[in-house]
Amino acid sequence: MNWKAFITGVAAGATAGHFINHYLLEPKTISGDVILENVKEAFKKEGPIEGSWIQLKKQHYKKFAMDTFVYHGGITAIRDGEKKQFEFIADATTGTIIDVYLT
Incomplete structure (x- = not known):
C-alpha cells in the first residue's frame, strides 16, 4: 500500500x-427580521399595531433546563382602545416565541 x-x-x-x-x-439560526415579521402577523390578528423593533444581536438565554440563543423584541399595539407595549423573547434557532409580556 x-x-x-x-x-x-x-x-x-x-x-x-x-x-x-x-x-x-x-x-x-433564523433571521431576526423573519421572526419580527412572524410576531407582527400574529399581533395583527388581534388588532392594529403601531410599531415594532427587534435586537438583531443574539443573546444567550438560560432558564431552567432551556439553554439557547434568543432575540429580544417589542411590539406597540392598540388593545382595548389603548396603546400598549409588549416585549417578546424568541428562540434564534427555531423562531419559537418563548415569552411575551406587557411592559
Whole structure:
C-alpha cells in the first residue's frame, strides 16, 4: 500500500467530514427580521399595531433546563382602545416565541 495515497485519503476524508459537520449538521439560526415579521402577523390578528423593533444581536438565554440563543423584541399595539407595549423573547434557532409580556 502506498502511504502517501493513504495519508492523502485520510486528510481528504477528515476535511470533508469537518465541512459536512460545520455547514450541514450544525443548527442554523433564523433571521431576526423573519421572526419580527412572524410576531407582527400574529399581533395583527388581534388588532392594529403601531410599531415594532427587534435586537438583531443574539443573546444567550438560560432558564431552567432551556439553554439557547434568543432575540429580544417589542411590539406597540392598540388593545382595548389603548396603546400598549409588549416585549417578546424568541428562540434564534427555531423562531419559537418563548415569552411575551406587557411592559
